[in-house]
C-alpha cells in the first residue's frame with residue numbers, strides 16, 4: 286500500500302498468481318475490455334514472440350473514494366513457468382493481496398499445488414503473515430472437459446475455509462469480476478484494519 290497524500294491517492298497492489306497457462310492474463314484482458322476507459326490505464330504486457338509471458342501484465346484501475354482517498358488498484362500477473370521464480374518473487378513484493386488462479390483441468394493439479402506452495406514460500410520470505418494476507422482463489426477453466434470438482438481442489442490445495450473461492454471461465458468472462466471484487470474488498474478491509 287502506498288498513500289500519496291498530495292494527490293489523495295491510495296495505491297493498492299493485487300497480484301494474479303498461479304501456474305503457467307491457468308488464465309491470469311485472460312482475467313486482466315477481460316477486466317480491461319469491460320472497464321470504462323476513464324477508469325483504467327493501458328493493459329501493458331511484456332512478452333516476447335516465443336514466450337507466453339516473459340515478465341508480467343499490468344493494469345491500473347480507479348475506484349470510487351474511500352475515506353476521501355481515491356483508490357488505485359494496480360493489477361499484475363506473474364509468469365507461471367518454473368524458471369521465472371525470481372520474477373514472481375519480485376512481483377509479489379509490496380502486494381496487498383493475491384488472486385490465485387488455479388487451472389481446473391485434472392491434469393494440472395500438480396502444477397496448481399506446486400504454484401500454491403511456491404507462492405506461500407515467497408510470501409513468508411517477504412515477511413507476510415499468510416493467515417491474515419488476502420488471498421482470493423479462482424478455479425478457472427470451468428468450461429473445459431475433465432475438470433476436478435472444486436471441493437476436491439480446495440482440499441488438495443489445503444485452502445482455509447475463510448478464503449473466498451470462485452469458479453470462473455476467464456475467456457468467457459464468467460466469474461472474473463466476482464473474483465476481482467472479492468480481492469478488492471479483502472484488500473481494502475485489510476488496509477483499514479492495519480490503518
Ligand SMILES: Nc1nc2c(ncn2[C@@H]2O[C@H](COP(=O)(O)OP(=O)(O)O)[C@@H](O)[C@H]2O)c(=O)[nH]1
Nearest residue numbers: 305306307308309310311425426453454455456
Ligand atoms: N477454455 C478455456 N480456456 C482458457 C480459459 N482461461 C484461459 N484460457 C486459455 O488458456 C490459455 C492460457 O491463458 P493465459 O491467460 O495466457 O494464461 P496465463 O499463462 O495464466 O496468463 C490461453 O489459450 C487462453 O485462451 C478458460 O476459462 N477456459
Ligand SMILES: [Mg+2]
Nearest residue numbers: 309310338362
Ligand atoms: Mg500470462
